[in-house]
Amino acid sequence: MNFPIESTGAFSFSTGMLMTFLIGVGFGFFLEKGGFSSARKLTAQFYLRDFAVLKVMFTAVVVAGIGFWGLVHLGMLDLEFTFINLTYIWPQIVGGLILGIGFIVGGYCPGTACVAATTGKLDALWCIAGIFFGIFVFSELQPALKAFQNSGEMGEVFVWQWLGVSPGIVLLGAVLMAIGAFSLGTIVENKKGSVVQPD
Amino acid sequence: MDTKIINRISAAVLLVAAIILVLMGNPSRVILLKASDDLGAIAMYGEDMIDPLVLIDWIIGETGDFIVVDLRNPSDYTDFSINGSVNIPFASLFTSEGFDQVPTHLKTVLVCEDGTRSGQAWSVLRIQGYEAYILKGGIKGWWRKIMTPLSAKELLLADLDPAELSAKLKAAREHLVGGGAIMDTPSEKNGTPPPPQIKSKPKKKKKSGGC
Secondary structure, three states: OOEOHHHHOOOOHHHHHHHHHHHHHHHHHHHHHOOOOOHHHHHHOOOOOOOHHHHHHHHHHHHHHHHHHHHHHOOOEOHHHOOOOOEEHHHHHHHHHHHHHHHHHHOOOHHHHHHHHHOOOHHHHHHHHHHHHHHHHHHHHHHHHHHHHOOOEEEOOOHHHHHOOOHHHHHHHHHHHHHHHHHHHHHHHHHHOOOOOOO | OOHHHHHHHHHHHHHHHHHHHHHHOOOOOOOOOOOHHHHHHHHHOOOOEEOHHHHHHHHHHOOOOEEEEEOOOHHHHHHOOOOOOEEOOHHHHOOHHHHHOOOOOOEEEEEOOOOHHHHHHHHHHHHOOOOEEEEOOHHHHHHHHHHOOOOHHHHHHOOOOHHHHHHHHHHHHHHHHOOOOOOOOOOOOOOOOOOOOOOOOOHHHHHHHOO
């Protein structure tokens, strides 16, 4: 079997959409089950009281990274069929900062806001409305921001290419960082008291 | 089972997996991605194309620094092909075996029916670092420009001196099919070349014996 599944041409567009839907359902289910629809739990990360967000997201990155490169090594995943976002270093740094500030102030990132909204949380609905308003404002200002938006282009670049090492080295570094961060997070959590229960 | 033990086992599994990937090194065929505008610029300035008249110079000059890869089906390739070309059907090219047949140190001239498939293969090969070119017009262009005599009008419209071009093409045909050969030329009434119909001699015989 080859991945991504669409690359084999064995599935129709509608089957692909159905699979995407099912994966989305699973993703939403587990985010909710992990308590990630709670703004209190999510923002507790930034006050160093609950490291669940870091643990879940970092674990996802490391597991996905190992799975991805493992499949590439096994010849089961063709990089040609994968989509890699172009790197525009300056706007992405600024965008990351804005997202981080919005995360703390709003209590949600875009994905968790959607999960929380489905449970009927009013703050999440307002957060989503804000996201749409922000997109609208950006679209209106886009002609003026175009030069900045396209600045610092580095093309489609992997971290390991940028550092000049093999993908495995970067993954090993990421796993070690994750283990270190998780241990440190747990120590801090234990010092500060109990983890935040989702509301 | 205790959560702590599960966490430790998970961490150990991830660590071992990462170490295995380190030991495996780089995947055999990692795409060396370039900025997409590099390819765009090459295509925009027409540097992705090679004219049949240039390719024939390379073939006659026997420079040895290029390979002609024919992406058509084996049956079409057997019907008619460019001397010295290698047949790697389009679908087979996108496999590790297919790529391995294309030497990285040579210029690769891609040939298909009309240039469409070559364009697709060109993008992939260029991204992977190959110095690839598309034969302009594909095998139809080759047939039209090299294998059949040009009309007087076409000769006049060409960049080269008509007499010089005529002599060059005659020499090219003689080189390809043997001295004094007269090709069976298809009708050129509406200027659109029909697909090559002639059954060429087996390639090995061409070089040594002629028609």
